[in-house]
Amino acid sequence: MDLIGKHNIAHRLEKGGLLFAINCVASLSIFFFGYDQGLMSGVNNTPDYYETTMKFGHQDPASGAVVVDNSLLQGGIISIYYLGTLIGCLIGGWTGDKYGRIKTIALGAIWGVFGATLQTTAQNSTWMILARLINGCGTGVLNAIVPVWATETAEHTSRGQFVTIEFTLNIFGVVVAYWIEFGCAYYGNGSGYYQFVWRFPIAFQILPLLVLFGIVWLFPESPRWLAKVGREEEARYILGRLRGETGADMGKAEAEFQDIRNIAQLERQTSRSNSYISMLFGIGSGKLHTGRRVQLVIWLQIFQEWIGIAGVTIYAPTIFRIAGISNETSKWVSGLNYITYTFATLICVFTLDRIGRRWTLYWGSVVQGLSMFLAGGLTKIGTDHSALAKAAQDAGDMATFAAETAKAAPYGNGAVAMIFIFTATFGATWLTVPWLYPAEIFPLEVRAKGNAWGVVGWSIGNGWCTLLLPIIFGALHEKTYYIFGAVNAITIPVVWALYPESNQRTLEEMNLLFASDSIWNWEAERNFAILKEQNPELVQAAERGHSVMDPERRGSVARNMSLDVHALTGKHHEEIGYEKPSLKHG
Secondary structure, X not given: OOOOOOOOHHHOOOHHHHHHHHHHHHHHHHHHHHHHHHHHHHHOOOHHHHHHHOOOEEEOOOOOOEEEOOHHHHHHHHHHHHHHHHHHHHHHHHHHHHHOHHHHHHHHHHHHHHHHHHHHXXXXXXXXXXXXXXXXXXXXXXXXXXXXXXXXXXOOOOHHHHHHHHHHHHHHHHHHHHHHHHHHOOOOOOOOOOOHHHHHXXXXXXXXXXXXXXXXXXXXXXXXXXXXXXXXXXXXXXXXXXXXXXXXXXXXXHHHHHHXXXXXXXXXXXXXXXXXXXXXXXXXXXXXXXXXXXXXXHHHXXXXXXXXXXXXXXXXXXXXXXXXXXXXXXXXXXXXXXXXXXHXXXXXXXXXXXXXXXXXXXXXXXXXXXXXXXXXXXXXXXXXXXXXXXXXXXXOOHXXXXXXXXXXXXXXXXXXXXXXXXXXXXXXXXXXXXXXXXXXXXXXXXXXXXXXXXXXXXXXXXXXXXXHHHHHHHHHHHHHHHHHHHHHHHHHHHHHHHOOOOOOOOHHHHHHHOOOOOOOHHHHHXXXXXXXXXXXXXXXXXXXXXXXXXXXXXXXXXXXXXXXXXXXXOOOOOXXXXXXXOOOOO
């Protein structure tokens, strides 16, 4: 294939080997995302950072913990990053749909390098705020496009597993960030009043970004994007390398290629406007209902943050101190919690494509919600006993002090156990699905932009949480856990009623799944079953293993296709009795 560079690995690898290589590159980007997200947990607790450079707090002489004097500034420095990701994802979505997935990944990587460099050299809070805004833009670009590239190359039967493996690396990035910061905390005399303690961990993220920028050019473009823009010869070649062309695999790539061509033609005829504003309000999308899909992915990502993970990830040391654990011990406990978190993501690798997206979210919400309510109650009892112990100590009553301290310990340990259970369950459930779902459900014509809307929801949810959580924890203390528990409970009926299942369905089938005019899941499923029966030429070629296009009709839309169940009425069609399809909104 002369149109694809001679150094492209698609010429040397195929099938599982090529998919594995793509997964490694996508994982490198997701690793950076995790590292960058987990970075501020340790940085926020470095004395030179919060007291000398940013000036939003001071160190408690007794415990060594940070005492925040300006929680708005602390939260603002963290949350401005998510404004950057919001801006960046919109840029990444537009760029990804117009110029391709590979070029957009390279853009995000080099943008991230620039932002990380500015963060590393920040001299004051204003500088850091600007640097985090820029760094967030780079992250937003990558988050908008990498899951799309991954889902568009993976097979539909293992798409969830493919992306879940990447998010194992995401949490591994959080773990690496935490333990690098933990080690750097002992630099010099271990006081934390050294710039290296927080500048080196920030600078470390530049390394994976440079590697990503350097190697992504050697990887194949998404065959679906190539087909969308008319580069069909390249698309067909890459699909052949991804799926195989010999033995039992013969015909798979051709059948999938025809499905992609068919759905691309149908989308262009059905939708009249693909701008972000049109997508948000569903203007001109007809039976594609992109407005509904946008709302679903935005709110799924917002829910992901408000079920509690934003507080656990960024303010983990504070949470453990509320549970009665000392400042020094809380660092070890937080680090171990992140390691457990990483291994828990492997559960999702083996279950997501078996039980589906909806059931994964269900069991996650149940366990997470119970964990948050129990953590709140146990922490309350433990801190009450700790307060009595402190009062007894001040009064010189050491017997009461010892007794109350002993009573507080098991409740504090119980609260910590609930946090471990929460993060492990989140890693096995809610971590991946809100990132996978947006990359699955949007039409090919706007898939990168659609995924960008998911990142918008994540940016809103995360920015909102990180800005408000210092204030909420300061006002409500352990009662903050109850808010997280309540949100988990709310997600169960919401997912049941509004979110159709995407598991074991091809990306091309998603337009049929969302063609119903009703917002309810059961109506979507009923409508999907009818449309799938009416449109055998649209989405079943990959399953049958052969092309359904007549040779003389290649390059045009397949016959009798419609996203309207009322459009095909059974008249004057010599093969299957369907009249000419109507693609208008009905």
